[in-house]
Amino acid sequence: MDKFKIEGGKALNGEVTISGAKNAALPILLCTMLTDEKIVLKNVPDLRDVNTSFKLLEILGKKCTKIEDGVFAVEGAVTSNVAPYDLVKTMRASIMALGPLTAFLGESSVSLPGGCAIGARPVDLHIKGLQSMGAQIELNEGYIHAVAPAGGRLRGAEILMEKVSVTGTENLMMAAALAEGTTVIANAAREPEIVDLADCLRMMGAKVTGDGSDKIVIEGVKKLHGGEHSIVADRIEAGTYLIAGMATRGRVICRNTKPDDLDPVLAKLRLAGAYVEIDGNSILLDMTNRRIKPVDIITAPHPGFPTDMQAQFTVLNALAEGESKVTETIFENRFMHIPELNRMGAQIKIAGNTAFISGRPMLKGAQVMATDLRASASLVIAGLVAQGTTIVDRIYHMDRGYEHIERKVRGLGGSIERIKGNV
Numbered sequence: 001m002d003k004f005k006i007e008g009g010k011a012l013n014g015e016v017t018i019s020g021a022k023n024a025a026l027p028i029l030l031c032t033m034l035t036d037e038k039i040v041l042k043n044v045p046d047l048r049d050v051n052t053s054f055k056l057l058e059i060l061g062k063k064c065t066k067i068e069d070g071v072f073a074v075e076g077a078v079t080s081n082v083a084p085y086d087l088v089k090t091m092r093a094s095i096m097a098l099g100p101l102t103a104f105l106g107e108s109s110v111s112l113p114g115g116c117a118i119g120a121r122p123v124d125l126h127i128k129g130l131q132s133m134g135a136q137i138e139l140n141e142g143y144i145h146a147v148a149p150a151g152g153r154l155r156g157a158e159i160l161m162e163k164v165s166v167t168g169t170e171n172l173m174m175a176a177a178l179a180e181g182t183t184v185i186a187n188a189a190r191e192p193e194i195v196d197l198a199d200c201l202r203m204m205g206a207k208v209t210g211d212g213s214d215k216i217v218i219e220g221v222k223k224l225h226g227g228e229h230s231i232v233a234d235r236i237e238a239g240t241y242l243i244a245g246m247a248t249r250g251r252v253i254c255r256n257t258k259p260d261d262l263d264p265v266l267a268k269l270r271l272a273g274a275y276v277e278i279d280g281n282s283i284l285l286d287m288t289n290r291r292i293k294p295v296d297i298i299t300a301p302h303p304g305f306p307t308d309m310q311a312q313f314t315v316l317n318a319l320a321e322g323e324s325k326v327t328e329t330i331f332e333n334r335f336m337h338i339p340e341l342n343r344m345g346a347q348i349k350i351a352g353n354t355a356f357i358s359g360r361p362m363l364k365g366a367q368v369m370a371t372d373l374r375a376s377a378s379l380v381i382a383g384l385v386a387q388g389t390t391i392v393d394r395i396y397h398m399d400r401g402y403e404h405i406e407r408k409v410r411g412l413g414g415s416i417e418r419i420k421g422n423v
């Protein structure tokens with residue numbers, strides 16, 4: 001398995017271009033199954049999960065062609081309705097094949113996604129929502145088998161999500177786009193990636209309103225068509241580079257961002273002492289000669305502080321002048337980076353879903369293990385700050401969510417090198 005070797009202690013300085021968002025690209029790639037016409041997608045990030053989605057689409061019968069870097073055409077009708085375990089196990093987001101496949105073909109079998117380090121991540125809300133739309137659902141040998149009502153078309157329904165779920169909301173939006181009648185999703189997720197999916201669905205002829213609020217209304221149509229869509233900027237990637245700049249006391253400009261989407265993160269970075277300036281779609285963060293102040297964080301669905309930025313922010317608090325608390329409310333097991341950060345000299349204790357952090361002026365390089373995507377990002381940031389050499393093992397997680405990470409970090413003056421493994 002590949003590892004990163006990081007020589008810490010250099011302030012990150014310069015500009016970095018932010019890629020399209022993984023969490024928008026994945027549902028949007030899967031929503032191409034709702035039509036047989038050609039959809040051209042731009043600003044598609046080069047990520048392992050995106051490649052897995054292309055493989056899944058091809059197995060299901062779609063033709064995917066690269067036009068140029070970041071631009072892909074997806075066309076043709078889905079012909080198979082089975083999303084196999086081998087692919088689904090590597091990417092949780094593939095559960096979002098269930099809605100569009102059932103809506104387009106009237107029947108589908110999607111493997112239950114495998115377990116994930118950050119929590120149990122059940123899919124009951126996806127299943128209950130589809131059942132409200134008239135689907136008969138059975139669980140068989142690890143597969144979810146869904147059948148639309150007689151006539152092959154799902155029915156619009158009033159769905160109250162018991163919990164706010166991002167991919168749950170997206171799965172049901174896609175299913176509802178081709179259903180008969182109107183679907184109302186109450187207590188819907190409000191993440192910017194939901195809005196991007198809704199924009200793409202509207203471009204395809206779907207009648208979606210209310211996205212970005214907690215009540216989304218979808219009037220089903222019989223057929224959707226092709227067209228072109230550009231994936232929204234990755235707010236989590238941008239936030240990660242801003243924190244890396246801040247933790248190393250550098251000056252970083254993120255280009256190609258959608259700054260409004262980062263409001264909850266930027267507010268906390270300012271409280272932590274950063275100078276932040278927005279100019280169009282660029283965000284400048286300057287931390288030269290400034291001190292990191294401790295800031296308490298509680299993760300929450302959008303527009304709260306994103307759980308996908310929690311691990312990275314914890315590194316900032318570990319370097320701050322004072323005590324702070326980080327509370328994780330979304331996933332029950334998302335503190336796996338903390339024992340690793342402690343091995344690098346951080347002083348963090350966990351009690352329940354809260355991390356109690358006592359800031360220290362410096363971290364020390366060490367050999368650490370990445371356990372999930374954002375935990376990996378936090379260890380890379382810690383390595384860039386730390387005195388000496390840090391080896392981050394199992395970085396395949398990182399390749400799921402950060403496009404050209406070494407190139408981008410090096411472009412900012414950081415010292416990072418990939419050590420190729422045998423497996």
Ligand SMILES: CC(=O)N[C@H]1[C@@H](OP(=O)(O)OP(=O)(O)OC[C@H]2O[C@@H](n3ccc(=O)[nH]c3=O)[C@H](O)[C@@H]2O)O[C@H](CO)[C@@H](O)[C@@H]1O
Nearest residue numbers: 023093121122123124125126163164165166167168330331
């Ligand atoms: C591909 C993608 O977009 N991934 C994001 C998505 O994951 P994902 O959509 O999987 O996360 P959810 O919003 O569904 O999870 C929120 C909470 O609801 C629970 N839950 C969810 C579904 C369900 O059927 N039953 C249930 O109990 C989960 O276990 C979790 O505790 O949103 C998360 C929360 O912002 C982010 O961390 C992930 O990066």
Ligand SMILES: C=C(OP(=O)(O)O)C(=O)O
Nearest residue numbers: 092093116308373374401
């Ligand atoms: C948890 C994440 O992603 P996924 O839902 O794809 O596992 C993430 O992006 O941090």
